[in-house]
Amino acid sequence: MMIQLIDILIGLSVVYLIFSTVASSAVELVETMARRRARFLLNGIEEIFKLARTRDGDGNAIRDVSDLVKAFYESAPVAALYIGDVEKAGKRIRVAHGELPSYIPAVRFAGAVIELAQALPGNVADDTAKALQSRFAQVLALALRLYARPQEQGVNATLEVQRDALVQFFNDNTERMSSWYRRHVQWILLATGFVFAVTFNVDTFHIVRVLSQDSALRTRIVTQALADMNVDAPPGYQLSCSATGDADNASDTGSDRTPGTASTDPDEQEALAEQCEKELREGIDRRLSYAASLGLPIGWHSVTPPDDGSGWWGWLVIIGKLLPGWLVTALAICVGAPFWFDLINRLANIRTAMKPDPEQEAAAG
Structure with a gap:
């Protein structure tokens, strides 16, 4: 029972981690295109x-x-x-x-x-x-x-x-500029997280229900998550932007990047900004594709349209039921990818410590 609970938490954390990096990439893309740092x-x-x-x-x-x-x-x-x-x-x-x-x-x-x-x-x-x-x-x-x-x-x-x-x-x-920028990006990240939660119907409560009932899906997600933890740059979580002068992966991706870490040459700045926009767009597509490959319980295909003739009122009722799950997802995304990356690592270690070794299970049997 405890292993199942840990697996559900790992699966949920994987969802939050993927969409945290998606939202961070989207915010970074908007900031880069709008040149708000300047x-x-x-x-x-x-x-x-x-x-x-x-x-x-x-x-x-x-x-x-x-x-x-x-x-x-x-x-x-x-x-x-x-x-x-x-x-x-x-x-x-x-x-x-x-x-x-x-x-x-x-x-x-x-x-x-x-x-x-x-x-x-x-x-x-x-x-x-x-x-x-x-x-x-x-x-x-x-x-x-x-x-x-x-x-x-x-x-x-x-x-x-x-x-x-x-x-x-x-x-x-x-240092004060950094705190202003972090607060600014945090609010943008919260709004972006909610938009992604609605767009892709990332309902936390629905995800928990599906993971608790579908053991095959739960096992597949956990197996892939544990495998990703053993590589330096997990393909589904990686965030890279050369315009900021460094490369961030899931272990240090967040929303507190401060204004200005790029080259001081104007021509190089423009070239790096264009490269950054390209990398961020590719990163968003890559993470969304990764989420689809895992078969995560997200998307609108699981929502049954109202067929009782209630029309838009029926949709309002459905949205009202989904809204709490979207809000929880948006808040979780706002926490940031580093938190969820570390949590998955901790849960994986707990799971490994709790799960009996196969040879010991066979001997006990």
Whole structure:
């Protein structure tokens, strides 16, 4: 009885794992196509400059940092990371005929701030340039005050000390960007999981019922799952995207990937983004095919259409019965593939420890 329960949990976890990676791939695909990371990075840069609490000539705190952000993106260390022209629309920044970078190395952030704090930008009026220079100098002073020793601040701050302080200042603040991005993707992943649950009718309660009653199906799914655990890159679970500069498999696939891990060369960024989109589409197709090959109890073929003449009302009743199972599935998908991958491994170990060795069974018989 305990082995059967473990097998049901393994089968259910396989479903969640497959669709967690499908949903993660779909979210990654949308994010890649929409280039949302660049917007999150821009928002993070704005927050960093707001955190510096720069002040005007009268000593009043300045809340509008759009001028700083525009000058920052136009500086030589950052401008080399993207194509197009930076434009300011109200308080918003965008790039005409191009895209903002999705990644800015900390050393480039430091180089840009140092450059702008020491030299007047040549593409703005002198009075505005002086104000911008003063505000970037305040950002530099804050970084030194936080991360440099007292004797290395002010006029005693060497270029190396300034750069190191700004790098640490940027890295510490990008941790907040990561948390924003994770929360954003988590909500998107929940919505995506629900869409997949409805589209493929991945009803948790129906799956449990079928697995508890169909021993042949349960055995087939568990056997395949245990076999997949013994290979480095299970074909049904693998997620790979070269545009992020690494390859993730099921053991580390999740929804907390932070903005910007790609190459800093614009042409290479575009090529990697296109390759990423291709790989993600192929990954989604591969995992859905894998799910179909296992014969998982999902899909609308098991739902009997209303034949009592109730029409759309009958369908509403059916959907109402399926809704709880869809919601549970969406929440399970939102947990992420790493959790389900690890759980399958743990359940497999428990199952192996509990199940008698065949030779011992034969001897006992």
